[in-house]
Amino acid sequence: MNTNTTPQEAARSTPGWWTEAVIYQIYPRSFADSDGDGIGDLPGITARLDHLAELGVDAVWLSPFYPSPQADAGYDVADYRDVEPLFGKLSDADRLIAEAKSRGLRTIVDLVPNHTSSAHVWFQAALAAAPGSAERQRYVFRDGLGPAGDEPPNDWQSVFGGPAWTRVTESDGRPGQWYLHLFDTAQPDLNWDNPEVRAEFLDVLRFWLDRGVDGFRVDVAHGLVKQADLANWEEPQEILSGQEVDKPRPPMWDQDGVHEIYREWRRVLDSYDGERILVAEAWVEPAERLARYVRPDEMHQAFNFEFLLAAWTAPAQYAVVTRSLEATEAVGAPTTWVLSNHDVVRHASRLGLPIGTPRPNGIGADDPQPDAALGLRRARAATLLMLALPGSAYLYQGEELGLPEHTTLADEVRQDPTYHRTGGAQRGRDGCRVPIPWEADAPSYGFGPTDASWLPQPTSWAEYALDRQRGVPGSTYELYRTALRLRREHQLGRGTLRWLESPDEVLAFANGPLTVLTNFGATPLPLPAGAELLHTSAPLDTDGHLPTDTTAWLHTP
Known part of the structure; x- marks a missing residue:
């Protein structure tokens, strides 16, 4: 008997929890505010963990909650071993982890290793030190080009717009070296050769x-x-x-x-x-x-962004x-698999744009507006398609409510550095980061005990609130709960996909005992004879056919 196994074979024979997990992303600023200051926090998250257990996810991922000047909503980290006072204390993080574990939820935290905050003690020491010093070797400092060194070391541009280099003033007051920041000027890149x-x-x-x-x-x-x-x-x-x-x-x-x-x-x-x-x-x-x-x-x-970007x-x-x-x-x-996160237009709005539209970096009031009904219909279908695929999946807070992008934020309230560094040419990511609604008739829709909200919530969001959807057949929240329950019962995450013959505008595959159909075409699709309908993203038509932009999960004999 051959007992030699490859790493790949070992991985298949002993699948870890992550291979099929559904993981829920929490953006701490916008999930739940415990103290009424308008900014979500760790105690607020802990108080809402029952929602995640009831929804049926396996783990939570927390976007950064570390000490930070918040130049990029916490992705500019000043201290990797503590909690930003806006979000609570280190003991609040400990309690959140323990309370999540008691509910069977695992906890994943964000790590930001490409860059620190410019307020980090390392970078402050680098600014005070001389060129070539050990302190500067922790970052990417270079002399400038040109006779006076007043041109950037290369032509790289920041992802947020503008040049990726900023020149410092040396301790003697003279213009000095340049440092690299692929993102904001407040996010200097670390030197990973060090x-x-x-x-x-x-x-x-x-x-x-x-x-x-x-x-x-x-x-x-x-x-x-x-x-x-x-x-x-x-x-x-x-x-x-x-x-x-x-x-x-x-x-x-x-x-x-x-x-x-x-x-x-x-x-x-x-x-x-x-x-x-x-x-x-x-x-x-x-x-x-x-x-x-x-x-x-x-x-x-590794997040599958190619899937997120696919037409x-x-x-x-x-x-x-x-x-x-x-x-x-x-x-x-x-x-x-993933369809939405804190960096992209929510898929309930993105899919409401005409097919072939380049993925926008935010949507403003004077931009072409998504078709809200079409976007939500396609988003529900896309979600059922994704959750039926083998592997792991990530959900972004609020998508289980069908939340759309806030596409009419006033420019003066926008905080994303992308908006400011591009002079407004890119609307940025604020529209997907608006605090989520829990209770239709409560202050800030139940986000916190007051009306305060660090980004304004649309007045239309009352209809998306959790208390308007819980227990309501056909609601987006119940769609997600049912899908997650069936996914677990039928072990779809650890299954195997097999493509099935189908018309050109239909996607059909089998995973374990389920047949999954998504109708992208305009013509309603008859279901296979004798199939048991387990779940669908929208009702069948009066003839019992699958309408356009709808996904169905079937059990076939």
Whole structure:
């Protein structure tokens, strides 16, 4: 008998909890406010954990709650080992983790290793130190170009708009070196060639693992290592590193050196009990490049943004699902599906735009407005399609209520640095970050005990409140609850997809005992004879056929 097994075979034979988990993203500012200041906090989250247990998710992912000047809503971290006073205290984080665990929920926290806040003690020390000093070696400082050094070291642009370099004033008052910030000026990039940086984050991992967290979602996981020569890049600067296979990768994204970092992190996590995980936020295409992040000795999951970006057509969905499953299967990893998060227009609005519309970075009042009814109909269908796929899935807070994007925010209340750094050309991400509604008739729709809300909530959101949907057949909330229950009962996350013959505008596949149909076409689709209808994203028509933009889960004999 041959007892030799490959890592891929071992991974298949002993699937970890993450391989089929449904994980719920909480954006702490906007989930629940316990003290009435208009900003969500950790005690507020703890008080609402029963909602997540009732919904049926397996784990929660918390966006950053660390001390921060909040230049980028907490993704500018000043201290990786404490809690921002806006959100509570370190003891509140401990209690949240424990209370989640008591409800069978695992906790994943955000880790932001590409950059720190400019308020971090390291960066303040770098500003006070001389060029070439050990303090500056923790970041990416370079001399400028030109006779006076007054031109940036290269042509890189910030993802948020404008140049990716800022010149500092040296301690003697003269213009000095430049530092790299792929995002905001308040987010200087770390130098991951520096052993001190690597050692620091290993210690940060252990700090939170010792406090009981079950894993880390790693922000900008594809950006830590830059091409050594910092070569110019004349293409548009976007966080997505997708390139055709035979084209060079951008020098700031998806460099091969990131993988050794994650192998070292994985060894740390594997030294703890309880199956702790690493999740890559890696905007990487094609799928084969993304799969490198989830090889057996690296990360456990990587968000499938190619799926999020795919057009709402049967061919596009078929292509992205097939490509994704093949790529992750090749390395023995699960595919991790996602439709919305804190960085993109909510899919209930995004799918209400005409098919083929480039993905907008926010929507303003004077922009073309989504068709709200169409968007929600397609969003419900897309969600049932996603939750029927094998692998893991992520939900973004409020999508279980069918929340749309807030598309009419007044410009003066916008806080996303993208909006300000592009002079308003990009509306930014505030519209998907508005505090969510819990109770239709309560102040701030139950977000907090007062009317205060750090971003204004639309008056139309009363109809989306949880108390208007709980127990109401056909509501989006009940759609999600039923889907999550059936997904678990039928073990769809650990299943295997098999494509079925179908008309051109229909996507059809089997997963375990279920047949899944999504009708993208205008013609209603007859259901297979003898099939038992288990769940559907919208009612069948009067003839018992599946209407357009609808997904059905069937049990066939």
